[in-house]
Amino acid sequence: MFDNLTERLSKTLRNLRGQGRLTEQNIKDTLREVRMALLEADVALPVVREFIDRVRERAVGQEVLQSLTPGQALVKVVNDELVQMMGEHNDDLNLKTAPPAVILMAGLQGSGKTTSTAKLARWLKERRKKSVLVVSCDVYRPAAIEQLQTLAGEVGAEFYPSSSDQDPVEIARSAVEHGRRHGIDVVIVDTAGRLHIDDAMMDEIRRVHEAISPIETLFVVDSMTGQDAANTAKAFDQALPLTGVILTKADGDARGGAALSIRAITGKPIKFLGVGEKTAALEPFYPDRVASRILGMGDVLGLVEEAERKLDKDKAARLANKLKKGKRFDLEDFREQLQQMMGMGGLSGLMDKLPGMAELPQAVKNQVDDRELVRMVAIIDSMTPGERRHPDIIKGSRRRRIAAGSGTRVQDVNKLLKQFTQMQKMMKKMSKGGMAKMMRGLKGRLPTGLPF
Known part of the structure; x- marks a missing residue:
């Protein structure tokens, strides 16, 4: 994950660690390399500019220049600012409501919504000991409903049946009502995606949202699309009140541009990372741990x-x-x-x-x-x-x-x-x-x- 960015930043910052003294010139040279590394990682340009400005401001101040180990201090500044860029702390799912807590999954076609729905159901069952009902409102994509039914069986979640001739709003409303009657803790609603953002899609998902009033509206996006992921999330957020993001295919993302851009561009927290195809491959997103991994310091915790x-x-x-x-x-x-x-x-x-x-x-x-x-x-x-x-x-x-x-x-x-x-x-x-x-x-x- 983020291999290219990790290799580039680690090499750049490693050269500083052994230096007993930092000057404005070698700080300038280092930040130039960091800037190039972030741009090559497909981090959005405004985000890179703001990040470099913040690091430079702290780096040329007393905080680093008067440090006993200035090279290490600059590495810490870069680490702290990466954490700040990605959101400082893990934003947990909000399930504090009368059951069922409803989670609406949104995103473009191919982003991994249906798989992420199953992964999230498994995570909630195993980590939170919640009963989970999943339902598909995707009446357009062939076999989308059957796919979710199969995955629900795999993760042990209850599946609410639906068919392609039903109205998505009615499917969602009926599933939530079923969850309420049967004492289900969480209902996850998988919605239809499109190849691109269009008015019909946005209108439909807005109507589904109004009908079920979800406590969490999660935007599922492919991390390998880089800064485009952040821009797509921003467009969705303007039409729908998103509460967070699930970043899929992070295990195959050697760059890291999406993870570093989304929070800064949308203001919405990344809540989970999809790190593989298996249903267990979902991790809560901890900015401090991801920053540590990006800088080659691992994630021992x-x-x-x-x-x-x-x-x-x-x-x-x-x-x-x-x-x-x-x-x-x-x-x-x-x-x-x-x-x-x-x-x-x-x-x-x-x-x-x-x-x-x-x-x-x-x-x-x-x-x-x-x-x-x-x-x-x-x-x-x-x-x-x-x-x-x-x-x-x-x-x-x-x-x-x-x-x-x-x-x-x-x-x-x-x-x-x-x-x-x-x-x-x-x-x-x-x-x-x-x-x-x-x-x-x-x-x-x-x-x-x-x-x-």
């Missing part, structure tokens, strides 16, 4: 929260106890670790949140492929229980059988076993001297045993 939610604590405790008793780390344990890593978004998801990853050579980043994790699990699945517990018995003929069973090559099996051996050694160090000893042994390098 987000990583810890994700681990708390997704890692199986019982399995982790069993593994720790096993190692403590001096038992060997085997391929069953290795497979479990790989599956847990996949559950946390794979290697690319982890790297995005780890500090310092922006400084890795591009050649290393290019080798990170989450499909490798799937391949490794398939290889281990093709082994017998005895082979997983006693990897030493896996010799030539067994390796050929495992490769054939997993649809891979013998070289792939050899590579996995080598990575497993390296991970086994690392786990042995942990059991003898704890995490601190292992980290000292790594000396700042990425651990071996990872699939790249």
Whole structure:
């Protein structure tokens, strides 16, 4: 996420960190580079100008020039202003109303409204423990209603049926009434999109809004459209009282222009980021964490929260106890670790949140492929229980059988076993001297045993 911007800004600001003294000239040179980085990221020009002016004002003042570590102080100023640009804090969903709380989803066709509706339903069920009803008012796009019905089943939300011959206003009104009668906590209304903003579309969504009076009206927009996303959001806001934005496809957005422009142009907060195709791939938007990731400083807090939610604590405790008793780390344990890593978004998801990853050579980043994790699990699945517990018995003929069973090559099996051996050694160090000893042994390098 935001790879190009992260790489450019990290490189620019890294040059300042070691400087004992800042002058107006090197501040000027740095801000020129920051300005170019933001423009290349497709951040709107007025937003860039205002950002640079604010940073310059603070940078040439006493705050930075009299600092004991002025290079670090300037990095902090840039970080603070990025946070300010994106909205300072997370704007939570407002559900404080007599149930059902109604959420209206708006946006152009192809922005990911229907998928985001399902993702939001899942998020509300899992994180807020709410009962959720979803309904589609999209009577124009073929199979839109069926798509939402399928996704609702996947996330465990109740689906209110509708058909293409019904009036969207009546569909929405009936769904909200159904939610009220059956004690549903939240009703999410998915509306029709268009390829562009037109009068008919705006008139219809205004009528739906008037009929159901939603407490939240969320604009769903594709982050990869850059500053156009902010301009489209502004046009919608003039026709509809938006309360926030869901920025989709952020995992594929190497630039970051939409995330940095929307709040400044529309005044509306980004409430969620869509970070993948799966229904679990929705994150609340925290400006401070996103700014930290943009500057290559990772998002350790987000990583810890994700681990708390997704890692199986019982399995982790069993593994720790096993190692403590001096038992060997085997391929069953290795497979479990790989599956847990996949559950946390794979290697690319982890790297995005780890500090310092922006400084890795591009050649290393290019080798990170989450499909490798799937391949490794398939290889281990093709082994017998005895082979997983006693990897030493896996010799030539067994390796050929495992490769054939997993649809891979013998070289792939050899590579996995080598990575497993390296991970086994690392786990042995942990059991003898704890995490601190292992980290000292790594000396700042990425651990071996990872699939790249």
